[in-house]
Amino acid sequence: MDVRSLRYAVTLAETLHFGRAAQVHYIAAQPFGRRIQALERELGTPLFSRTSRRVALTPAGERFVTRARRILAQLDALVEQVEGPREDPPVLRVGVLGFGLADLWSDVRALVESRCPALGLVTVELDWENQYDTLRAGEVDVAVVHDVGGADDLVLDRTPELDRYAVVPVGSELGEADRLTLADVAGHRWISPVGDQPGLAEWGDSGGRGRVAVRSPAGVATAVATSGWLGMHAEPARRYFPHPGVRYVPLEGPKAAIAVATRPDDHREAVAVFRAAARAVAGADRNLSGP
Structure with missing residues (x-):
């Protein structure tokens, strides 16, 4: 359990709305909800009851939020005494x-x-x-x-x-091309970047069973080399993420x-x-x- 989880729970108790509570902390609703669920699993009891129409505190949630408010107030007072006004960081x-x-x-x-x-x-x-x-x-x-x-x-x-490049396995039929079109790569399987941003699906498969998922651009080349599927990257990846098992080939389409x-x-x-x-x-x- 960390301080941020306490703050999330208190804000949700005040708003009783996951979307509005997430906005208070400048975070998307999905990761905010996952943090609340993780807190409930850690405590071994639900803090909030959810239906399609409303969010409400459970009795355990009411007791927890009361204690959390007291702890956060004490922490904030202590930090203010020690740190003083917020200044530029070193x-x-x-x-x-x-x-x-x-x-x-x-x-x-x-x-x-x-x-x-x-x-x-x-x-x-x-x-x-x-x-x-x-x-x-x-x-x-x-x-x-x-x-x-x-x-x-x-x-x-x-x-x-930045220009975008296809990341293709060495030895594949695409590996010898000087440049690829969307028609050239049609029908091939693509690795899947993990994230819920709306435009991320354009950089790989949208998901589904049997997908090869990568969480960071640094993992694209390794995922391509091990799976034999295709990946997509921006031009500097050729130099920053080289891999003996892949080739980077210019690919038509929107830039990064x-x-x-x-x-x-x-x-x-x-x-x-x-x-x-x-x-x-x-x-x-x-x-x-x-x-």
Whole structure:
């Protein structure tokens, strides 16, 4: 049991609505509901009764929420005494999905260090399933994500869009192609990225029995090599995730959108500096690579 689960339970008790309670914590309703279910399993008793029309506290839930409110109030008072006002962090936690900013990392880091020389950058590995929710929950300060929709409550600064590539098994009939069309790959099985963002299905199979599931871009090449199915990636993966069992082949279709995501209510200088550095470097790269 952790403090975040206590806060989720208290908020749900106040709103009696999973969607509204999830919004309070900048998290999607599904992972919010899973966290409540995990808490109930840990306690061995239901805290909330659910029907299609209403959510209500059970007697055990009423007792638990009363204690949880008291504990959270004590914790908040203790933290306020120790930490004082919220200031810029000495370390900026950067959530990174896959290769993140790819070739732009060194320039972004240099710009951040020139403006905030005392600031440390710590990376936190993300996967498709949690790439937005980790930021919403405050576990990271900024996140470099694969923008596939479902993040209207966050601020997204897009970097230059990247060409997409098919990841094909070495020795397959597609492995010798210089470029692939959608007709070339029609009828082939695709590995499935795990996540509920609306645009993620375009990057693999939508699911079903017998699927090969991957949670992170870093696992795509290995999944293709072991299953013999196809995968999809953005161009920098050729360099960042090489694998002797696969080939990366250009594939027609929409490009990959990589973005720096932040919370709209986070106005700390360190966050603003990272966003500005990413925008500046991405703009320079776009001008250099454009026509």
